[in-house]
């Protein structure tokens with residue numbers, strides 16, 4: 001089974017003491033998490049009406065939660081500090097300690113969430129590799145165990161859309177729905193790590209609520225391509241959200257005047273999906289440019305959202321060396337595997353920035 005290197009943002013950050021950690025001229029392609037709040041978000045934050053959310057009295061957060069529930073066609077939603085916490089809460093709500101969570105081998109919840117499902121929910125991941133990270137029911141069915149008195153029982157199925165390590169790949173709706181239907185027929189719940197579900201929705205040309213309607217719970221991030229400074233959402237039934245609310249508190253995620261964050265989240269939710277297609281166009285443009293550089297291997301046609309993962313096994317430098325060289329040219333990217341580098345497009349990087357990244361790579365690999 002493949003293991004993935006520790007995600008090490010320090011590899012590409014500037015030295016301590018710098019006035020601003022990232023210079024305005026830097027092309028930062030490490031992640032869409034680096035997006036800074038837009039002027040509209042900052043304005044909304046400054047004037048947000050707030051209250052104590054632990055009492056359920058923050059009007060801005062309540063508005064954000066109602067709007068998220070509405071967009072996803074669900075009974076309720078909950079604001080959570082991070083995507084990791086959102087996934088963990090869902091796992092804790094749907095499972096009991098000692099159960100297994102079936103997920104793809106490169107799932108974020110398995111690779112990059114510090115084994116929280118084991119440490120804090122008492123669950124064991126049961127993983128299976130799938131092409132481009134996209135599971136089918138045929139991958140999942142043989143892993144399900146519901147009766148044995150020897151083996152751990154399946155507690156939950158978890159999918160990821162878009163699939164980060166798969167390269168921002170998108171589930172065909174019918175494939176995801178078949179999994180949900182088949183799991184439900186066995187009495188199993190299905191949680192979606194939809195950190196970038198709006199990217200998937202834009203790529204499919206269908207509303208986020210429609211492509212996720214069969215999942216029992218969905219987590220999506222406001223703080224990635226949507227650009228909010230902090231926060232993710234869980235959506236689901238009233239009963240699920242009531243339980244999630246308690247688990248959030250257990251995990252220390254009860255917040256007070258969180259409306260200042262929610263205000264940015266509301267702008268992110270309403271405005272940002274409209275321009276994600278530009279990030280996708282830039283990602284494809286980047287992938288096409290990369291495919292013409294000797295030593296780099298990538299299939300541009302596979303890049304359908306904002307994540308670009310390319311293979312540098314054919315270059316004479318390691319991913320870490322290449323990223324260090326890029327950094328000296330004020331282009332930031334993350335090594336993302338033994339032979340791979342990841343670049344993620346977002347609204348803080350324009351076409352000229354992509355051209356700079358491509359020119360820097362051409363020089364480094366020449």
Ligand code: TLP
Pocket residue numbers: 007030031032033081082083084085108109112160162164193195196221223232
């Ligand atoms: N992903 C981050 C890193 O952790 C790798 C990134 O830069 O892409 N699900 C998925 C699919 C994610 O990509 C991430 C973050 C999360 C969950 C966790 O979200 P946060 O960072 O808000 O806890």
